[in-house]
Amino acid sequence: MKVTGIAALMIAGYLFAQHAAAEAKPVLTVYTYDSFASEWGPGPAVEKAFEAECGCDLQYVAPGDAGALLSRVLLEGKDTRADVVLGLDTNLTAQAEASGLFAAHGLTGTVLDLPVAWDNPVFVPFDWGYFAFVYDKTKLTTPPATFEALAASDLKIAIQDPRSSSPGLGLLMWVKAAYGDHAGEIWAALADNIVTVTPGWSEAYGLFLSGEADMVLSYTTSPAYHIFAEKDDTKAAAAFDEGHYLQIEVAAKVAGTDQPALADDFLRFMTSPAFQSIIPETNWMYPAVALEGGLPAEFAGLVTPEKALLLPADEAAKMREAATEEWRAALSK
Amino acid sequence: MLTFEQLALAQEGFRLEADFSLSPGGITAIIGPSGAGKSTLLSAIAGFFPPASGRILWEGQDLAPLAPGARPVSILFQDQNLFPHLTIADNLGLGLRADLRLSGGERTKVAQALDRVGLSGLGDRKPGTLSGGQQSRAALARALLRARPLLLLDEPFAALGPALKAEMLDLVAEIAGETGTTVLMVSHDPADARRIAGQTILVAEGRTNPPEDTATLFAAPPAALASYLGT
Amino acid sequence: MARGAFEIVPRWPGAFALGLVMALVLGAFGAVLARAGALSGVTTADWAAARFTVMQAVLSALLSAGLAVPVARALARRRFPGRHLVIVALGAPFILPVIVAVMGLLTIFGRAGWLNAGLALLGLPKVSLYGLDGILLAHVFLNLPFAVRLLLNGWASVPAERFRLATALDFGPREVWRHVERPMLRAVLPGVTLAIFLVCLTSFTVILVMGGGPRATTLELAIYQAFRLEFDLGHAAALASLQMALSLAAAGLSLAVARPAAFGAGLGRVADRWDRTGRRLQIFDVTLLAATGLFIATPMIAVLASGLPWIAELPGSVWIAAGRTVIIALAAALIAVSLALATGLLITSLSARPARLLDAVVMLAMTASPLVIGTGLFLILRTFTDPIALALPVVTLVNAVMAMPFCLRVILPGLAALRTDYDRLSASLGVTGLDWIRLVALPRLRRPLAFASGLAAALSAGDLGVVALFADPGQATLPMQVYALAGAYRTDQAAGAAILLVLIAFGLFRLFDRLGDRDADL
Structure with a gap:
């Protein structure tokens, strides 16, 4: 590697640290989560595609994961700079909606391709996926098909903490949706299977890849990445008979935006093929609108759950505290 | 003229008073038992020890508002008279300019001062590479460069052998004579006083006695001095 | 040793440094509290x-x-x-x-x-x-x-x-x-x-x-x-x-x-x-x-x-982030050590009891929650500017303040000894203020100052807590890129970027340590 090249890049990093000088174009500020905006997420391609048709400058602000995103918006309140907030999931939307910071999207005629009906007037879905336990087919030939089977096995799993991570919260809701009042018993039975509980998705996934856990809480779509990028088809998601909890990722227009028209345009663009076709191979989730050419090839062999579970947003918000406490108590014994 | 005007120095369990004047020029020894306050008196003149009451004046000017570096005083301590990380030339240069940004002329002066104390050519050395006697000479050379009318010696030569110490005292006397500097030197050793000090101040029992002729004083020592000298 | 009779350096820079640290820690906390109401x-x-x-x-x-x-x-x-x-x-x-x-x-x-x-x-x-x-x-x-x-x-x-x-x-x-x-x-x-x-x-x-x-x-x-x-x-x-x-x-x-x-x-x-x-x-x-x-x-x-x-296969953006991280680390180290030196000078000019008290107060900055500091600062800054535009300077400052107590611990003993040994000589020659810093403190304290700088630079390079709250994707630092890669399934590249981060942190630390060692007269 050329040392001078590296040095030049490093200096460039500093010189161009600040935003490019404000152009005359109107600016649409989209608050999103970090991995959406990152170079390896859908962000850059989305920005390019939207800017090509809007005559505007799309800027991302990414204060962290989805939890940090909502927390930032709530912290800023009415005078937030955000025009659009993109990347909340249904476990967070009730709280977001209650804040009164978001406006109705007013979109009509969009044909969504979700496993459940969607009629929320404020939040527009842009992608979705099923939570699932991912395993390595070469090491585990018959994966468990229920939580109970998992609990009865001596398999080790890595999960995320519902207090700091949205997949973690998703798993909490999954068990709750599948087992209701018996969720506590399931957690107690799972306790000896849990290797550890990580702060975020990436730490848990890293532990799984390095062999620390036999299974990791992720998505049914995760194996597609390995097939696509690494030509590795050893990873698979275990299908659970209870059904799989859905994560629906949504966006909404901020009520106090100074670019209402641009924000509306963006939400419309978000449900268009130009945006939707970017999602599968960058966010590794299912697009919210059916793609004309179908899904990329690596999605073909993925597990498709028989049954989709999803707690309504307000119900999820109401039971979150009690469910977290139930989880904590069961795993603390 | 150095004047102590109803001066009182106080610290926990210690008090020293002085109230007299010292005529300019000449070398005065300060002698007395350990802990009597000889060094404290020099500290007060140099500005390190604020008096409890009274004033110290030089040529009628109160020294109290002056910072140590601004007083008409050079002082040599028992040790740590030179910065170990600076060369001898730089250590001397500090006597001319505290920011050490020396002009060519000032550099020449430094070299001349080194010549005067017999350290020619050693300007580039660090203090650690010099002998104790050479270090003393360097400190004295810096006092020479500072050219303040008052030179305070707080036993800077105590660690030197007898011959070397005598040599240094003679050098002090020579330089003081040439420049008309008033010298105040603390000493344990009556021989030091006899060697170069025309007059001697006895510090004992909380009092600083006015200067007396050294020979006279030692010929008929008062009780406090007699007990210190063990005679 | 009782001081106060004379002054080598004024106390206000130390008071300013302490004030800045306290203002940042307590101000951020206060801003969160004020927003919360109770x-x-x-x-x-x-x-x-x-x-x-x-x-x-x-x-x-x-x-x-x-x-x-x-x-x-x-x-x-x-x-x-x-x-x-x-x-x-x-x-x-x-x-x-x-x-x-x-x-x-x-x-x-x-x-x-x-x-x-x-x-x-x-x-x-x-x-x-x-x-x-x-x-x-x-x-x-x-x-x-x-x-x-x-x-x-x-x-x-x-x-x-x-x-x-x-x-x-x-x-x-x-x-x-x-x-x-x-x-x-x-x-x-x-x-x-x-x-x-x-x-x-x-x-x-x-x-x-x-x-x-x-x-x-x-x-x-x-x-x-x-x-x-x-x-x-x-x-x-x-x-x-x-x-x-x-x-x-x-x-x-x-x-x-x-x-x-x-x-x-x-x-x-x-x-x-x-x-x-x-x-x-x-x-x-x-x-x-x-x-x-x-x-x-x-x-x-x-x-x-x-x-x-995997380092060789890292994309250019990671190297750009690495550059940003190096610059933040160097700037933070400079600020941290300056703050620590100023504070140390204040502490060594005080008598034992208030000196200990200040020493303890500085420790507060060591344990402040990055999330609280970051959120509080964000709240304060946004009342008069766009915090995101100030991301890099703010992150640099916060990193410096968080590293400062470590730096203070490193330089305090040497500083105290230096002052005991040479304050009188410095004062008698009128070597005070900036002259004293340049001619006495910097050369004499070279080793601890270099060690402190290396420590502060390395700690700042690895920071993720505060930077994540402020920086936008266009201003990612290397630790952020490590997480971004790991969050995008690129575990191997993330490991490579993490090693790059380790090399940078350790490299900075060693660089300063060596500077301190070079013909130090001790």
């Missing part, structure tokens, strides 16, 4: 978290410091080829980005690690380290080497004459311990223990990843939850004050026992020792040093080996 109550779960937080921090500190004593003792009385290298390497784990350290440890001690592979070969059952054991293992790994380095300075501070006297009195190792080493440790050890306690009090990633589940819930996680999930700022502020109260109590306790340790920069020059004969003692020391070396080195080598091949 402190919310602390729940039973919070108290349980507080108990666990203190318990793990106490155990981590006692274990790390306790184990460091025999290791430092062995290192202090042995000379062997590569000893200097060992001492330099001791600086490494402390400045490792935490997630890298954890991954390294898991490579060795994890379920699929070398240890369990070895046990399996011998037909022995697997050991699992997740839980309190794992937390302690990781904290000892991170802090033991640092403690050893601090304690070595304690040994170096024992005058060689003391050991000569011990030999003249025919002391054996036991008597040397009782009459020479134990009194020194009594002065040094409480401060070292306190520092580790404070570092572990706000530990986050280690506790979550190694903790194995919600039994290991700490205050820092509770704060996280209050901000992110409950959006209850009052609760977050209440938890943050509880955390600060705990650290202050610990600081008070430790200051009552002894003065904080000198985080000196010395490389442990060995006094001539005559008390190290004896075959058994030698075997003990060698075994201990070898075991410690293995414990420290293998995880680092493992993580290096796994990430190194």
Whole structure:
């Protein structure tokens, strides 16, 4: 590697640290989560595609994961700079909606391709996926098909903490949706299977890849990445008979935006093929609108759950505290 | 003229008073038992020890508002008279300019001062590479460069052998004579006083006695001095 | 020594530095509180978290410091080829980005690690380290080497004459311990223990990843939850004050026992020792040093080996982020050391009691929750500007303030000695103010200042806590890129970027350390 090249890049990093000088174009500020905006997420391609048709400058602000995103918006309140907030999931939307910071999207005629009906007037879905336990087919030939089977096995799993991570919260809701009042018993039975509980998705996934856990809480779509990028088809998601909890990722227009028209345009663009076709191979989730050419090839062999579970947003918000406490108590014994 | 005007120095369990004047020029020894306050008196003149009451004046000017570096005083301590990380030339240069940004002329002066104390050519050395006697000479050379009318010696030569110490005292006397500097030197050793000090101040029992002729004083020592000298 | 009669440097820069640190820590806290309106109550779960937080921090500190004593003792009385290298390497784990350290440890001690592979070969059952054991293992790994380095300075501070006297009195190792080493440790050890306690009090990633589940819930996680999930700022502020109260109590306790340790920069020059004969003692020391070396080195080598091949394949944006990180680290180091020097000058100009008090107050900055500071600052800044546009300067400043207490610990002992020895000479020559800084302080304190700079640069390079709150994707730093890569399934590249981060942190640390060593006249 050329040392001078590296040095030049490093200096460039500093010189161009600040935003490019404000152009005359109107600016649409989209608050999103970090991995959406990152170079390896859908962000850059989305920005390019939207800017090509809007005559505007799309800027991302990414204060962290989805939890940090909502927390930032709530912290800023009415005078937030955000025009659009993109990347909340249904476990967070009730709280977001209650804040009164978001406006109705007013979109009509969009044909969504979700496993459940969607009629929320404020939040527009842009992608979705099923939570699932991912395993390595070469090491585990018959994966468990229920939580109970998992609990009865001596398999080790890595999960995320519902207090700091949205997949973690998703798993909490999954068990709750599948087992209701018996969720506590399931957690107690799972306790000896849990290797550890990580702060975020990436730490848990890293532990799984390095062999620390036999299974990791992720998505049914995760194996597609390995097939696509690494030509590795050893990873698979275990299908659970209870059904799989859905994560629906949504966006909404901020009520106090100074670019209402641009924000509306963006939400419309978000449900268009130009945006939707970017999602599968960058966010590794299912697009919210059916793609004309179908899904990329690596999605073909993925597990498709028989049954989709999803707690309504307000119900999820109401039971979150009690469910977290139930989880904590069961795993603390 | 150095004047102590109803001066009182106080610290926990210690008090020293002085109230007299010292005529300019000449070398005065300060002698007395350990802990009597000889060094404290020099500290007060140099500005390190604020008096409890009274004033110290030089040529009628109160020294109290002056910072140590601004007083008409050079002082040599028992040790740590030179910065170990600076060369001898730089250590001397500090006597001319505290920011050490020396002009060519000032550099020449430094070299001349080194010549005067017999350290020619050693300007580039660090203090650690010099002998104790050479270090003393360097400190004295810096006092020479500072050219303040008052030179305070707080036993800077105590660690030197007898011959070397005598040599240094003679050098002090020579330089003081040439420049008309008033010298105040603390000493344990009556021989030091006899060697170069025309007059001697006895510090004992909380009092600083006015200067007396050294020979006279030692010929008929008062009780406090007699007990210190063990005679 | 009583000062006040004369002044070498004015006190206002120190007062300003202290004010800045306090304003940042307390101001940010106040901003969160003001936005919340009032402190919310602390729940039973919070108290349980507080108990666990203190318990793990106490155990981590006692274990790390306790184990460091025999290791430092062995290192202090042995000379062997590569000893200097060992001492330099001791600086490494402390400045490792935490997630890298954890991954390294898991490579060795994890379920699929070398240890369990070895046990399996011998037909022995697997050991699992997740839980309190794992937390302690990781904290000892991170802090033991640092403690050893601090304690070595304690040994170096024992005058060689003391050991000569011990030999003249025919002391054996036991008597040397009782009459020479134990009194020194009594002065040094409480401060070292306190520092580790404070570092572990706000530990986050280690506790979550190694903790194995919600039994290991700490205050820092509770704060996280209050901000992110409950959006209850009052609760977050209440938890943050509880955390600060705990650290202050610990600081008070430790200051009552002894003065904080000198985080000196010395490389442990060995006094001539005559008390190290004896075959058994030698075997003990060698075994201990070898075991410690293995414990420290293998995880680092493992993580290096796994990430190194990927460095060459890192995309340009990672290198750009690396550049940004280097610049932030250098700027933060400069600010941190300036703040520490100014504060140190103020502290050394005070009499013992207020000096100790200020010393304790500075420790506050060491334990402030990054999330609280970041959020509070964000709230303050956005009242008059766009915080995101100021991201890099703000992150630099916050990193500097967080690193400042460490820098102060490093330079304070040398500074105090310098002032005792040379203040009168400086004052009598009128070498004061900036002249004094330039001509006396900087050259004389070169070693500790360089060590402090290296420490601050390395700590800032690895920071993720504050930067993530401010920076936007166009201003990513290297730690952010590590997480971005890991979050996009690119685990291998993330490992490569993490190693790049390690190399940068350690490189900066070494660079400064070397600058300090170069023809230093000590």
